[in-house]
Amino acid sequence: MMKIAVDAMGGDHAPQEIIKGVEAARDQYPDIEFLLFGDEQQVTAEIKNHERLQLIPTTEMIEMGEEPVRAIRKKKDSSIVRAATAVKEHQADAFFSAGNTGAVLAAGLLIVGRIKGIDRPGLTSVLPVPNPELAQSNFVYLDTGANAESKTKNLFEYAYLGKFYAQQVLGVKEPRIGLLNNGEEEDKGDRLHKEVWQQLNDATDLNFIGNIESGALLSGKADVIVTDGWTGNAALKATEGTAKTVLKLIKHGILHGGLRAKLGYLLLKPVFNQIANVMGTSTYGGAVLLGLKAPVVKTHGASKADAVANTISQIKTMIDTNVIQQTVDYFGHQELVDNPTEND
Template sequence: MKIAVDAMGGDYAPEEVVIGAINAVKEYKLDVVLVGDETKIRKVLQDQHVKESERLSIAHASEVIEMGEHPAQAIRKKKDASIVVATRLARDGKCDAVVAPGSTGAAVAAALLGLGRIKGIERPCIATPIPSKRGITVLLDSGANSNSKPKHMVEAAIMGSHYAKYILGIEKPQIGLLNIGEEATKGNELCQQTYPLLEKLKTISFYGNVEGRDIPNGTVDVVVCDGFVGNVILKFGEGLGMFIYQLVRDAIKRSGFIAKLGAMAIYPALKSLKKQLDFTEYGGAPLLGVNGSFIICHGSSKAKAIKNAIRVAGELVEQDVTGHIRTSIEEEEVEQYDSES
């Protein structure tokens, strides 16, 4: 098993990406190809006293997609960009999966162009694991498509179900449709049209509508929504968590000596909480629906997040999630759905 990692992606590239890869190779039964500027990557390896090897090699790529660039245009223009080269390694069978930290737009464009879509899937989407009372609740699409049609919601439901089953190990994942009320007739046109389609599916277990609060409450295993909504929710959640954290800190700062001592005493408890809320523990967000295993990591990913993403990339391959999605999409005859309605 060999994972191609875009070593130039994200805010802490290449240092943190390379360190994450070093640790992944140590801990898991898989090899990593670090893709990017070989001088820079080699420098980090040397600093870490690690030698290139069969298990941890470098594939040189001379270009990098910058955060400000138009994703699809940049991918087309920069044929030697690290993310493009990494994806090509997977396409050509030289690697089994790709891990891409950094710009979501560039990663999605590289995967769509480089790997193509599973037959019958019109819109691959991003599945993000979110901490919840259930442990993890998967939100998808969390940002690949911002004008979803009912057909795309059906695709997302099927893909999310397989991800939850084979990666999270949930025997019969419950799938909810994100809406503003429980009744089948509630919500916007997209939801009203999607609901009866999800009810008809044979290969997933459709729970019905869920509301915003059901995501942290963990009412279901998988929450399906349009990528615009999913992206806004994810970023809102990140911001709100940070805001609450700062409020707690400021409130303690404003308090007296005793409160500061108290804060020190509960610090271990808060630290375990922080770990529980830390999205990076879960190892990136797979782009489901492309012909291959492809994990997108947050731009702020550090070594631990990269290591976990590499592990999940390996699991996607091992469990053949792409294969299971392919079979389900055929069985449900998703191609028949009108993507314009």
């Protein structure tokens, strides 16, 4: 029986939507138990069925605007710290939160801990490929914001983290690895990107396909796209902002386009619903901090119950496929190769 530690107080709609999503996942997966960390009175009021739910009361909460590391060190009885500690102490197999992103990342690093051999974990998202003609409907994208400054070896490690995740969680046998850059040519980019390109190209166990421009981010050219945290976060938010702007323009056109526009919308409503499902953030689960000793997954602060349930499904797949152990084994072996003992 796997156990997932849940920050029941994190997110814009906590604890109501968090508990609703947890209960939906609980009903779907009979092999999961949940440890719910949060205010006893508030959380208890939202629980409809206590089966396989254990409430661990906490007295503190880390707010969205708090400085992450300071909050983690100061608020020891917060739902984030207690949930992460449960994973560290092997009382739970994974940690889930919709709360303060920085605090979740800090808790993952400082409490759960990174895998030996990995310099910096990367925040990893699964994004859609809105092209029905392609067999692969989504791809792995990292780092999306855990590290504002990165070194060559960080991005090189991300390629392997993304590869293992695509293989185990998305089921891609030989993931195509791309490097986000400002041009497709191999000599594009600054010194960092040129060095990363060379290392990825030289790696015999990576299916590296070269540079990917930001305009082709959702094109389906790669199964894994590697980038530094600053660029990755900026490109992701620009893509999300563009999508929202287009939807606003369409909505404005329908509302002010007269009777023909409204009739057209009614006829195309199933199509719009299908697009919303493909592009919706709730469909693909949360962002995973890959490179830690256990699954640490952060979903959007505005997540509703369906996003929570989908994220738990994502965590279950990670645990079932043992993707973390595969990462531990690979990087542990690399440590031995790079730092042989005298007896070797």
